[in-house]
Amino acid sequence: MGFVRHSGRIDRGYKMPEATRLSELSTSMIRRMFEVVAKAKSEGRDVINLSIGEPDFHTHPLLIEKACKAMHEGFTHYTSNSGLDEFRSLIAERYGLSSSNIMVTAGASEALLNASLSFIEEGSRVVIPTPNFLSYFTYAKLCRAKVEQFYTHSNNFEVDVEKFSDVVSRDVSLVFINYPNNPTGVVMKDLKAIAEITADNNAILISDEIYDSIYYDRKPETLAGMENVVVVNGFSKNLAMTGWRVGYVVADEDLMDSMLKVHQVNGVCASAFAQKAIAELMQDEMDRKITEEMVKEFRKRRDFVYSRIKKMGLKAVKPEGAFYIFPEVPVNCIEFSEKLVNAGVAVTPGLPFGDGNENYVRISYAASTEMLEEAMERMATFVEGLNTE
Ligand code: PMP
Secondary structure (H helix, E strand, O other): OOOEEEOOEEEOOOOOOOOHHHOOOOOHHHHHHHHHHHHHHHOOOOOEEOOOOOOOOOOOHHHHHHHHHHHHOOOOOOOOOOOOHHHHHHHHHHHOOOHHHEEEEOHHHHHHHHHHHHHOOOOOEEEEEEOOOOHHHHHHHHOOOEEEEEEOHHHOOOOOHHHHHHHOOOOEEEEEEEOOOOOOOOOOOOOHHHHHHHHHOOOEEEEEOOOOOOEOOOOOOOOOOOOOEEEEEEOOOOOOOOOOOOEEEEOOHHHHHHHHHHHOOOOOOOOHHHHHHHHHHHHOOHHHHHHHHHHHHHHHHHHHHHHHHHHOOOOOOOOOEOOEEOOEOOOOHHHHHHHHHHOOEEOEEOHHHOOOOOOEEEEEOOOOHHHHHHHHHHHHHHHHHHHHO
């Protein structure tokens, strides 16, 4: 009974036992860009990578020191599912809420999956403004919902409240929003109306506020404490600690009970020493100082990259938060990104961020000023070449 090897996989003569819930998911577009960059690098070409979704700073040494100390003190076990009490109350205090409204998770991603599995009804509609963080589309499809995309391009990437109220109805189970936004860097004003419309339709609003302390102008609003709202947040970005996996949700106790049913078998808890270390930083507001230092640097880079993009003649909304800019490009985003790699710069094509983004690319300015200067130089020459082609 010989198995036949077929493209690296053993072919047992029947179909791959992948569950139907994965049938609409794919990693192909992002993987394709990874492959293009990896190939260029393997050929020894110098490519500046501006496609990274995390700060280029290392975790602050103070936080590392506190985590090591916590490990020596025995914070190496499970914590309660909801998280260390002192950590939860410090987070709750910042929202003016109580600890029972906070659940600590293994990164914001775990929180997003918990909330999706808890509140997305199979077959229901899930509203996602586009462009948006690509994982939302995955969560909705994984839960076998119908994805309803909502264009924000003509409104400077903010949700038009009137149009939004036309899109949301009783067959919507959940809405995802994210401000400051990945990939546009836009900070939306007056988010409350969105929460009210969602609640009026008995749906849940996930407000992903993970970039809430990376802003350059106005302080972003939070929807924490509003009816039917699950706020997702975390420390990956503001403390440059993506590899530590600490996030949290803010919600009322009923919603929390539902999410706990998933969290108890999914993330279980975030690592104990990481929770303890962040809590100690928060106690004397050191976390805020660390973020502010980073933001100071990001602001300079934002100003530089935005002015260079404009000089290239590309249209872009000036980002007010996060560390991304989403310019419109003159050719299809895949073609633009692939050719730009050959010119020595990697960016992310707009399409994975939703429909309507065929002519946009995401540039992450989480890279040193020196790298950004060189990358913008290369990109300017490349764009000029496109215009004269
Ligand atoms: N939400 C958004 C909008 C993000 O950009 C990211 C990370 N790229 C996440 C959530 C996930 O963050 P975490 O590392 O905490 O899982």
